[in-house]
Amino acid sequence: MxxxxxxxxxxxxxxxxxxxxxxxxxxxxxxxxxxxxxxxxxxxFERAWVIVGTAPEVAEPGRMLVRSVGTKSILITRDTDGELRGFLNTCRHRGTELADSDCDIAGTIRCPYHRWGYGIDGTLVATPFFDEVPRQNFDKADYSLHSVRVDTWGPLLFACLDAETPSLTEWLGDLPERMSGYGFxxxxxxxxxxxxxxxxxxxxxxxxxxxxxxxxxxxxxxxxxxxxxxxxxxxxxxxxxxxxxxxxxxxxxxxxxxxxxxxxxxxxxxxxxxxxxxxxxxxxxxxxxxxxxxxxxxxxxxxxxxxxxxxxxxxxxxxxxxxxxxxxxxxxxxxxxxxxxxxxxxxxxxxxxxxxxxxxxxxxxxxxxxxxxxxxxxxxxxxxxxxxxxxxxxxxxxxxxxxxxxxxxxxxxxx
Ligand code: FES
Ligand SMILES: [Fe+2]
Incomplete structure (x- = not known):
């Protein structure tokens, strides 16, 4: 069969x-x-470089896109240095979806459930009331968002969920050079x-x-x-x-x-x-x-x-x-x-x-x-x-x- x-x-x-x-x-x-x-x-789709949008959509720091790649949901944003960042759209506390549509964030990605907050670089920066009864050996540094590879070629925005996959540059091969005359x-x-x-x-x-x-x-x-x-x-x-x-x-x-x-x-x-x-x-x-x-x-x-x-x-x-x-x-x-x-x-x-x-x-x-x-x-x-x-x-x-x-x-x- x-x-x-x-x-x-x-x-x-x-x-x-x-x-x-x-x-x-x-x-x-x-x-x-x-x-x-x-x-x-x-x-x-969970191993290749997959197109998720266009670069101008995330041109401004603080803009955040929510996109699907394979079965996963990811977040894409740009930090104040202009660097693109990608994360799994899942809170490190109890796994809640952080955002359900494209939005603007004021410097912090906030989980709607218990309000844990993450910086644009994905580090955990806020855990409201979490220390009322302190846990042993809890270090916020251990609970950053899971990062996802994101990259651009001209106006095209790509993401890749697999760390082993060759870089976008290798993936595209001679295409950027071949099309360099357009100034994309x-x-x-x-x-x-x-x-x-x-x-x-x-x-x-x-x-x-x-x-x-x-x-x-x-x-x-x-x-x-x-x-x-x-x-x-x-x-x-x-x-x-x-x-x-x-x-x-x-x-x-x-x-x-x-x-x-x-x-x-x-x-x-x-x-x-x-x-x-x-x-x-x-x-x-x-x-x-x-x-x-x-x-x-x-x-x-x-x-x-x-x-x-x-x-x-x-x-x-x-x-x-x-x-x-x-x-x-x-x-x-x-x-x-x-x-x-x-x-x-x-x-x-x-x-x-x-x-x-x-x-x-x-x-x-x-x-x-x-x-x-x-x-x-x-x-x-x-x-x-x-x-x-x-x-x-x-x-x-x-x-x-x-x-x-x-x-x-x-x-x-x-x-
Ligand atoms: S699940 Fe995100 S703060 Fe609790
Ligand atoms: Fe056709």
């Missing part, structure tokens, strides 16, 4: 571990089973929306990563982002990517109505980069805006998607109306994607048939993504058991996916 597979054993992942041209998609259980979902929460540190949030989708989080990410479906699911998108203008955009690091080069087609310019960011190089100015950082953030970078989708798994067939538009610092004060063409175009595309992902979820749930073959030219990023999942599910520790993909090393064979996936055209630098 498929459901009884031992997902921590390599033998369950034979179709994923096969070379690209012999590989298959994931077993349907990976999308529909409660048991797989629970294991994935523990082995993937200074991009700002323009607007945000949250959706609930009736599909497994992996279906949403996979659908974003492959460009096989564009012609049929997105007839309008295909006019600005033609299938044959899509190429791999992958290096070392826990991410899968593609580039649309050039980004514009002949018929529509909805993506390009806002002014381009200042100072882009010729390739960035002509391209769209579509990146899935494993496991749960997918985002598109256009010359003039970024569209980020954070995926929070709620149940095997339910995902919360938080969508954020970011604009470059050179684009100031864009009104809600001025964003309309960009926003509407994205949400039209996104609605088409949501419909097909929900249909995928229904087919997988009701059919439960064996996984089919991947299309090498258009679905190679899925093979890479599935192997990251297989690594996380089978590794005893991400410190040693994770193979961060080395990416395209520049050789023809590696860069072009053994000749199946052509390189983007060279963009001439105009003088």
């Amino acid at each position: 498929m459901d009884m597979a031992d997902w921590t054993d390599e033998t369950a992942w034979a179709g994923t571990r096969a070379p690209l041209r012999e590989s298959t998609g994931l077993n349907p259980s990976a999308y529909v089973d409660e048991r797989f979902f629970a294991l994935e929460q523990e082995l993937v 540190d200074d991009w700002r949030i323009q607007e945000e929306a949250t959706l609930e989708i009736g599909a497994n989080w992996k279906l949403i990410s996979e659908n974003f990563q492959e460009y096989y479906h564009l012609t049929w699911v997105h007839p309008e998108l295909a006019k600005v982002s033609r299938v044959n203008d899509h190429y791999r955009y992958q290096g070392s690091g826990m991410y899968c990517g593609q580039t649309t080069t050039p980004v514009s087609g002949d018929d529509r310019d909805d993506w390009l109505v806002l002014p381009a960011a200042d100072g882009l190089n010729a390739s960035d100015a002509e391209s769209g980069r579509h990146i899935a950082i494993y496991p749960n953030v997918i985002f598109s970078v256009l010359p003039n805006h970024v569209f980020v989708m954070r995926l929070d798994p709620i149940a095997p067939g339910v995902t919360r998607e938080t969508c954020t538009f970011l604009l470059p610092p050179s684009t100031t004060s864009v009104s809600h109306e001025e964003m309309t063409p960009t926003r509407d175009f994205w949400f039209d595309i996104n609605n088409e994607d949501i419909d097909i992902c929900e249909r995928g979820q229904r087919g997988l749930t009701r059919g439960r048939i064996a996984a089919g073959p991947l299309a090498p030219r258009f679905e190679e990023p899925l093979h890479r993504f599935h192997n990251m999942l297989a690594d996380c599910m089978t590794a005893e520790s991400l410190a040693t058991g994770l193979t961060i993909p080395p990416g395209d090393d520049g050789s023809e064979e590696s860069r072009l996916g053994t000749g199946l996936n052509p390189a983007p055209p060279t963009i001439e630098i105009s003088s």
Whole structure:
């Protein structure tokens, strides 16, 4: 029985571990089973670097975010020195949840139950009436909040519950360098929306990563982002990517109505980069805006998607109306994607048939993504058991996916 597979054993992942041209998609259980979902929460989401929001949300000292990572709730705040801090959202007295939603704190995290107070560095600073009958050997220093690793790359905010996992820098590999021309540190949030989708989080990410479906699911998108203008955009690091080069087609310019960011190089100015950082953030970078989708798994067939538009610092004060063409175009595309992902979820749930073959030219990023999942599910520790993909090393064979996936055209630098 498929459901009884031992997902921590390599033998369950034979179709994923096969070379690209012999590989298959994931077993349907990976999308529909409660048991797989629970294991994935523990082995993937409680060990990986998981996106939990955007850096501007916690820009000010005293702002505190409450986010879920796997089965855990965490707090993220910034101290007066500007350093990010992360903690488990659990009091060290009798375990009460400290906060239930994002809030501002005046220098102290207070438990609502018996009012123990913690400084922004997590140290226990207040225990009201606790000493009325003193305990022996009680030292507040032994009862700091449990800390959680938090870090940022540009506007993206990440957390990691496992101390053994490599640093975010190692996790991201060459991506920050590859995308350094955009100057992401200074991009700002323009607007945000949250959706609930009736599909497994992996279906949403996979659908974003492959460009096989564009012609049929997105007839309008295909006019600005033609299938044959899509190429791999992958290096070392826990991410899968593609580039649309050039980004514009002949018929529509909805993506390009806002002014381009200042100072882009010729390739960035002509391209769209579509990146899935494993496991749960997918985002598109256009010359003039970024569209980020954070995926929070709620149940095997339910995902919360938080969508954020970011604009470059050179684009100031864009009104809600001025964003309309960009926003509407994205949400039209996104609605088409949501419909097909929900249909995928229904087919997988009701059919439960064996996984089919991947299309090498258009679905190679899925093979890479599935192997990251297989690594996380089978590794005893991400410190040693994770193979961060080395990416395209520049050789023809590696860069072009053994000749199946052509390189983007060279963009001439105009003088
Ligand atoms: S449980 Fe938090 S102060 Fe008692
Ligand atoms: Fe799509």
